[in-house]
Amino acid sequence: GGTPGTINSAYRPDREPPRMIYAERFLTDSLLVVFSEPVVPPGAAAFGARSVRWTNDSTAWAAGSPPGPARVQGVEDLFGNRTSETGMATVGLPETGEVIITERLLRPVSDPFDGAPDQTRFVELWNAGKRAVSVRGLRLAGPVRDDGSRRSAVLPFRPRSLLPGETVIAAADAAILHSRGVDVRPFESGALSEPDLSVVGLDGRVLDVTAYRADWHDPLVEDRGRSLTRVGENGLSPLAWMTDRAGTSPGSHAALAIAVPGDARAVVTEVLFEPLPGGAEFVEILARSGFDANGLHLLIDRAPGPPDSVRLVFRPLIVEAGDLLTAVFPVGGVSAADLVPHLLEAFPAAGGHLLPAVGAAGLRNSGVILEVRSGSGSILDRVALSPDQHAPDLATTGGRSLERLDPDGPSREYTNWATSRDPAGATPGQYSAISEEPAGQRGLDISPRVFDPEEGSVAISVAVAGQQALTARVFSRDGRPLRTMAFTSLAGHGRVYWDGRDESGRVVSRGVYVVTVEDGRGRRWKTVVVVARR
Numbered sequence: 001g002g003t004p005g006t007i008n009s010a011y012r013p014d015r016e017p018p019r020m021i022y023a024e025r026f027l028t029d030s031l032l033v034v035f036s037e038p039v040v041p042p043g044a045a046a047f048g049a050r051s052v053r054w055t056n057d058s059t060a061w062a063a064g065s066p067p068g069p070a071r072v073q074g075v076e077d078l079f080g081n082r083t084s085e086t087g088m089a090t091v092g093l094p095e096t097g098e099v100i101i102t103e104r105l106l107r108p109v110s111d112p113f114d115g116a117p118d119q120t121r122f123v124e125l126w127n128a129g130k131r132a133v134s135v136r137g138l139r140l141a142g143p144v145r146d147d148g149s150r151r152s153a154v155l156p157f158r159p160r161s162l163l164p165g166e167t168v169i170a171a172a173d174a175a176i177l178h179s180r181g182v183d184v185r186p187f188e189s190g191a192l193s194e195p196d197l198s199v200v201g202l203d204g205r206v207l208d209v210t211a212y213r214a215d216w217h218d219p220l221v222e223d224r225g226r227s228l229t230r231v232g233e234n235g236l237s238p239l240a241w242m243t244d245r246a247g248t249s250p251g252s253h254a255a256l257a258i259a260v261p262g263d264a265r266a267v268v269t270e271v272l273f274e275p276l277p278g279g280a281e282f283v284e285i286l287a288r289s290g291f292d293a294n295g296l297h298l299l300i301d302r303a304p305g306p307p308d309s310v311r312l313v314f315r316p317l318i319v320e321a322g323d324l325l326t327a328v329f330p331v332g333g334v335s336a337a338d339l340v341p342h343l344l345e346a347f348p349a350a351g352g353h354l355l356p357a358v359g360a361a362g363l364r365n366s367g368v369i370l371e372v373r374s375g376s377g378s379i380l381d382r383v384a385l386s387p388d389q390h391a392p393d394l395a396t397t398g399g400r401s402l403e404r405l406d407p408d409g410p411s412r413e414y415t416n417w418a419t420s421r422d423p424a425g426a427t428p429g430q431y432s433a434i435s436e437e438p439a440g441q442r443g444l445d446i447s448p449r450v451f452d453p454e455e456g457s458v459a460i461s462v463a464v465a466g467q468q469a470l471t472a473r474v475f476s477r478d479g480r481p482l483r484t485m486a487f488t489s490l491a492g493h494g495r496v497y498w499d500g501r502d503e504s505g506r507v508v509s510r511g512v513y514v515v516t517v518e519d520g521r522g523r524r525w526k527t528v529v530v531v532a533r534r
Contacts, residue, residue, distance in 0.1 A: 013079070015079075017082055018037050018075050019036040019083075020033060022091075022159050022160055023069070023087075024090060024092065024093075024159065025091070029063070029067070030064070031061070031062045031090065032059070033047070033059070033062065034058060037077050038077065039057060040076045040077070041054045042074055046072050048066050048071065050065075069087050069088060069090060070089075071086070071087035072087065089132075091133055092133060093202055093203055093205075094129070094135075094138075094162075095129075097128065098129035098133055099126070099199055100126055100210075100230070101123055101199060101210045102125070102128075102167070103122075103244070103249070103250060104212055104227055104228055105119065106193060106212060107223060108120050109224060118173075119248065120171050120177070122184075123140065123171075123192060124167055124250050125155075125162075125199065126230075127163060128256070131164065133162055134161060136159045136160075136202060137201070138154070138200070138202070139155065140191040140192075141191065142190075142196060151190045151191045152200075153189035167250075167251050168182070168184075169183070169184045169185070170184075170185055170187035171250075172188060181251065182250060196211050196212070197209075197210050197212070209236060212228060213238065216238040216241050218242070218243040218245075218314040219336060219356075220356060225247055226248065227244045228242070229243075229244045231294075231315070231316050238295065243315075257316040264374045264378065265380060266286060266296075266325075267372070268284070268286075268372060269285065269404040269407060270282075270402070270428065271284070271402050272399075272402075273365060273367070274365040278346075279346050280346060281328075283327045283357075284352075287322065288407065289321050290318065291319060293317040293319050293325065293353075294313050294315060295311065295376070296311075296312050296374060296375060297309055297311040297313075297372075299373055301369035301370070301371075310358075310360040312325070312327050312355040313325075313355060313375075323353065324351070326350065326353065326354050327355050327357040327360075328342075328343045328356050328428075330358070336358045339358075340354045347424055347428050349427070349429075350430065353429075354429060365387070366387065367384070367385055368383075368384075368385055383411045385402050389417050389419075390419045391419040400425045401425065401428075402420070403418060403419075403420045403426075405418055406495045409495060409497050412456075413497060414456055415456075416497075444517055445459075445462070446515060451500070451529070451531065451532070452532055454533070457498060459495055459497055460472050460495065460496050460517065461493065462489070462494050462495075463492060463493050464492060465492060466489070467489055468489045468520055470486070470520075471484065471487075472486075472487065472516070472517045473516050474513055474514070474529075476513060477514065482503065482508060483498060483503055500531055510531055512528055513529050514527075514528055515528065
């Protein structure tokens with residue numbers, strides 16, 4: 001408890017020479033240098049500079065210094081510890097895109113009686129570049145108002161370097177976040193509550209521009225007490241942000257998500273638009289390529305009213321070719337969080353990605369027109385389905401889905417859709433069985449036998465053994481070849497579509513045409529089709 005007559009236990013004499021802890025290069029030949037402790041200010045010669053100005057006993061501005069790392073000789077602290085030479089690499093002011101906002105909390109939860117840690121508004125800044133940069137003089141600025149004013153304030157960071165991948169945080173109540181081991185500074189500014197926020201450098205350069213909207217949060221998760229964390233480069237896009245399911249995670253930002261290269265391709269493969277009481281409507285989508293499904297949405301034609309746009313994916317979601325995504329539509333009396341369990345009650349075998357279509361109105365029992373769009377707005381598929389496409393022998397179409405026969409066939413081709421044969425009435429998140437012909441059936445089929453090229457295509461289907469390369473040919477009645485189409489059978493069944501045009505793209509005239517299909521073994525099937533005009 002004490003050290004009477006001996007050296008004090010707390011005695012720690014300073015025997016270390018001063019160190020340079022920060023060096024910033026600006027104006028090409030000038031330096032800002034900060035030492036680890038107060039020093040006896042040396043002159044300009046110690047820096048090899050033309051002149052030097054000390055702002056306090058540990059910070060100096062040296063003009064006319066040589067290029068390269070910052071070096072200083074003969075620096076002595078107040079206890080006589082002297083270094084022959086000290087130096088370090090210099091940092092510069094950040095450029096656009098190097099320091100960006102990566103997390104924001106605008107609706108904190110702060111209740112002294114809920115037993116949970118209190119929260120505070122904060123902004124997380126991240127060095128997204130590949131070099132260390134200075135955070136000196138960084139400013140947060142809101143949008144310019146109609147009267148020309150703007151909320152703007154300088155962030156209170158001391159001169160320091162921000163390493164690649166490192167974060168710093170400005171918070172309304174810094175004490176709440178101090179325990180997280182991150183450089184957190186108090187920032188009592190109205191800019192923290194601005195939905196649109198920019199990061200501006202000391203030189204006036206805009207480093208980052210971001211927006212914040214409450215509807216960018218995942219609708220299944222309460223946004224109060226949860227931050228938006230950044231996953232994309234464009235800070236103004238809803239695709240660049242996702243709800244932090246942990247609540248908040250300041251100081252633990254990960255690298256930005258990288259979308260899978262290549263164009264997204266996806267098609268609608270099953271739709272149930274007339275469910276039984278207690279059931280659920282759904283739209284099944286098949287990924288034809290790998291892509292990031294973040295922002296994937298359905299556009300539902302509500303003519304004569306405006307279309308209904310429903311976002312399905314609110315986070316980076318890398319899907320592979322062949323993955324199935326099923327949008328589950330709202331059901332009266334069922335909460336958004338319970339939509340997927342509700343679907344699974346009706347269809348226990350449902351799989352793939354099950355996505356609640358929160359906020360969507362119900363599909364029309366009289367038929368639907370749907371567009372699948374990527375996050376960038378590109379149209380991936382468009383279908384138009386009606387109850388007339390169901391099998392004519394059904395007592396009721398309720399509880400029965402329409403399933404696509406050929407994912408590569410025309411989306412709006414009447415003959416490319418059929419009533420689900422599954423006993424459950426539908427197969428959400430499952431590969432359809434109706435694209436396979438019944439075992440033992442062999443031969444060539446044309447549907448419809450009579451068709452108008454202005455209204456659609458004719459489906460040429462053949463049932464063969466296994467997987468084979470097939471060739472379909474269309475001839476005029478006098479044997480003149482008009483069109484050749486190559487395709488492949490899968491699971492013993494192949495299908496290709498003829499749009500009523502010849503090889504040059506011209507629509508053929510009315511009449512009877514001969515269709516043949518030949519496999520790789522030389523076997524040949526033949527039938528006829530009639531081209532008509534309404």
